[in-house]
Amino acid sequence: MQSRKVISKPQKESLVSPVIAAILSAIIPGLGQILARVVNRGLIILASFVTSLGLLIWRIATEGSRYTGWRTVVSKAYKLNPFLYAITALMVITYIYGIVDAYLTARPGAKKSKAIGMIFLIILVFFMQGWEIGQIDMGALFRDADEAVPALSKVVWPWEKAISYPEEYRTTIIDVQTPCTDVPFPAGEIKTDEPYLIADPTCGVPSVVEVSQGTEFHVVGGNFVPGKPVEFWWKDSANREFHHRVDGDYLIVTPDKDGSFEVSVIMPYRTLTAAAEEGVKVWQIQARQLISVGKAEFSEELKLAVEKMIETIFIGMMATFFGIILAIPVSFIAARNLMSHSPVTMAIYYLVRTILNIIRSIEPLIWAIIAVIVVGLGPFAGILALTLHSLAALAKLYSEAIESIDSGQIEAIQATGANWFQVVSHAVIPQIIPPFVSFTIYRWDINIRMSTVIGFVGGGGIGYLLAQWIRILDYRSAGIAVWFIAITVAILDFVSADIRERFV
Structure with missing residues (x-):
């Protein structure tokens, strides 16, 4: 050779x-x-x-x-x-x-x-x-990787936050006045059968940013549970509460064996404008002590993640359903072999194809932003966005399946004098059912995945929840959401593969 x-x-x-x-x-x-x-x-x-x-x-x-x-x-x-x-x-x-x-x-x-x-x-x-x-910057990727390890470890294993233990706190308060007046403000009283606080002095002024430090109060507490930490909080005159900090750390004291303690606290910065704080106002010093821990139960974060994951699945399901309903009739007029018999039908074909290309070229995230503007935040916006994109994508796939069918059957039916609708029902539909089922399952899988993403722009579902948790750096809660997304997608992959095996 x-x-x-x-x-x-x-x-x-x-x-x-x-x-x-x-x-x-x-x-x-x-x-x-x-x-x-x-x-x-x-x-x-x-x-x-x-x-x-x-x-x-x-x-x-x-x-x-x-x-x-x-x-x-x-x-x-x-x-x-x-x-x-x-x-x-x-x-x-x-x-x-x-x-x-x-x-x-x-x-x-x-x-x-x-x-x-x-x-x-x-x-x-x-x-x-x-x-x-x-x-x-590959150097930054490896140089700063260790800083991301704590956050990533919480995402990889977030289940500590999946279980919560109901906590019961006892809050003991004492009122202080701002500013001081000629009339003495009453101090707390010593009690024998319940926790109490006594402050000295009983009036003062809040701190002023970069100008002056507020009044320092000497607080004495008694009858608290010995050995259990006590956290200090403030409530201002507008009923807003905030944790008291000292040098960036929360102020926590531990009562002695008699349940007593002494601590100095400085009146914090005002949370209202100076004009709003004019006149005599009353603030509260709060001492909160954990007194009991209940039985384990599912945390609110876990319940929210389950709820939003169900919402996400139904967003993808409804978008796929509406997309199928709209795409099937459109696909027949977007198939060249069915529309090439006259100049009028060809003009319709090109018009429909152009519109589908425009819709498909715009990502679902952009459609979700537009839908949020129209109908507001929530799952309906996500359904609208995915429905539009599904319509364009499925109509294209369906029409290409129609264009690839055996033309011999079409010619045989046309030779009998059948009209357009009879040709479609007897020669086209029997050939396109398997690819239609395959494309539909494929699109359903895409919609489930995309419905987890469009939530980032307000389209509802678990993506919206995940975006909120990431913004507040709650990585354990975000990890719960990520795990649910991964598990759901894996299950749907298995289900879709099984359906495709049965029908395609």
């Missing part, structure tokens, strides 16, 4: 000499290749160089935007971002390589090469520009 030798055919004769081609490529990258009749390569080189040069100019302008004068802008940009030197050097190498390539390409009798080196350099230039634009 003889092996065949592949012989490269020489390309068409160049319109210019190799030297002229090289000079022209030095003036306009790719022009020499174009005149050497390697048009595609020349256009790729020209488009790539113009694009990369535009990106480089943009990055230089961005880095040096605080300066004036183009010389100053360029020098400052390279000084602030030395990575631009590497990009510029690589572009120069690519530019020179393009000139050499133009010379070699324009030589008489030159064989057509694949220009792998030029393609590699172009890809490398864009990769480096993407690295710089994306501000990729």
